[in-house]
Amino acid sequence: MHSIKRILFIHYFLFLGVLFLGPQSVMAQVESDERPLSVSQEGIGFKKDSVFLLNLRFRMQNRFGYFSTMDNIDKPGIEAVVRRLRLRFDGYVLNSKIGYYIQLSFSRSDQDLVSGNVSQIVRDAMVYYNVSKKLYFGFGQSKLPGNRERVISSGNLQLPDRSIANSTFTIDRDFGFFAYSTINSGPKHTVFLKGAVTSGEGRGQLVSPGGLSYTIRAEYLPFGVFKNVGDYSQGDLEFEEKPKLSIGTSYNFNDGTNRAGGQLGSILPNAVDLQTFIADLMFKYNGWGIMSEYFDRKAGGFEYTADNALAMNRIPRGTGLNIQLSRMLGRKHEVVARYSMVTPEKGFESYQYKLQNKALGYNYYLNKHRVKFQYYIGLDNRQHPGEIAELRHTFTNRLNTMIQIELGI
Template structure:
């Protein structure tokens, strides 16, 4: 066992890469952090500070590469920030019982160039905004549509077949979400298709927000995802609080992305159905609903040559009447939410170093009482990584 020299390389915005000269393995190391100061007004008349959010929103470490053969690759991502570890003790839970540092831990086998099989934990092929890394977003965070309906990550088997004009993705996973300790007999099935009528985007530019690659020709991607979670035990399927009874749920998403010369447009529609969306304890004193309903997101942005970007977002989420006006469960009254957001971003080193300012207006609607309550907010965020 003699010692072999390694090479150490980098590509812009791609961290530090170690490559064995005998090509037995490679490892690329990246980190990133997202520091945020935000405040919300008390309401939309009184502009004084109601609350602040001052925290390291995310701090991640990522390892990627291959071992043994360039066809056998891996991706590991760890999350170290408190709000990014999925758990706190105020949530009583039998399913999600402790912190979880592992975001991604997946092994891929690529028998040939367009085909990829995965085994492990990573993102399900759901709505595009969820699959775009939190480090590649153009607003400080994802939308309320994503927060309410996203399919998140799960552990299991993954497959993807990508060609120039289309992609087909699928997975069979546990259904209990990130790294659950055990899993019931009902699994979760996800499928996604994408059509790219004008051909592939620049290097992964269809999985980044904004048009930093400044597509020289118009590019369009239309995607549709479907997830069926058999015997789901958490309010959001792969996410959320414990349900009091297991239930089947299905989630759809439809998204459209267009980019051209610095301009980007993104639309997303999502819907969740569930035959029994309200679960309860046998004494019916405790109730945990599933948010069934639909949501819509629209984002547009333009990136100036100076790498300043302006972006606008509108998002809304509307529950079905069965979870806000259910005669059997009058205590359940899920709200309609709307979000208007203006984002200004200065990209210093692509998405790896950027300074972001967001202004937002949130409107919460009680559909049963037919009342509204609004709040203004502002967010300052710095993302820094290698």
């Protein structure tokens, strides 16, 4: 009990310190992880006539948190980390039709060391060709056009981390060919179409012994586009004067992947076909924001043996749900509520976790998402029948509270 009081006191002390910093009069531009910024109002820029542009930006997220029980052992724990540290370079070469986007990561949690032994510093390395304002292509390593929360930059999140549904079922990043198109762009009825053909093994992989991964996505905006790319930034920081809605669906077929999560996860003893269906929406109006996502994943295309049964049964499959509701209180303060859950496919409950998360958050924006203070408190459930020794301990209403400060340009 004393340790919890000390943690809450530290959070309260840091919260007061951030409030006294006061607002800053700097413009914040929403960055996209699906194309380079043609003009940046922030960061450091180098430009030579119309033949070269370099935008240089950085951001970091420093976190201090408390868990009433940790993931790996049944004891309380402290999280004191640089959660994210990123460098971003983007612009164009020769002319504005040939763009590029590079993002590097330097914190331990950003380098895929949980499921591998090789440090994955390169997150994005893309070359783009802009046919027109409504059509462009990409080649390289980047985020797949999957669920909305994953494609939203981690610098534009209203809670310190993405949901448990995202972490279980996201299709993340991959290397290959990408295409993006806008149809009927105008004041109303905008449609975005996106697609990718990629290796299927995720970022930083040398070979793909199986087939390829195929991703398609469609987004419909019945009331027109959001201010400042707000359909890919959480929270209604722009205070939309009229209701804005984006409805998206994605489908990914990963043919013969060797990783448990497709582009993520541990290496499997043999290849598997994964199908992932995603539906999501973003709604904003007058400071209110709603974001929701639904996942459905199925696995097949393999035969069970005595050697692979456990690993193949533990492939994450089933459904996931995430709902977030937020309200801006003036221009600087925001409150957020989240409910998220993961339900294993019927017949696999003994091999996988049933997860649930209920959380509240508070944000204080000094320069929108570029400079902000975040407070988070959540209750986590992790359940399974206890029939498989490889699964970790269960918990109900685990307390997880943290503060996070983000600073970037």
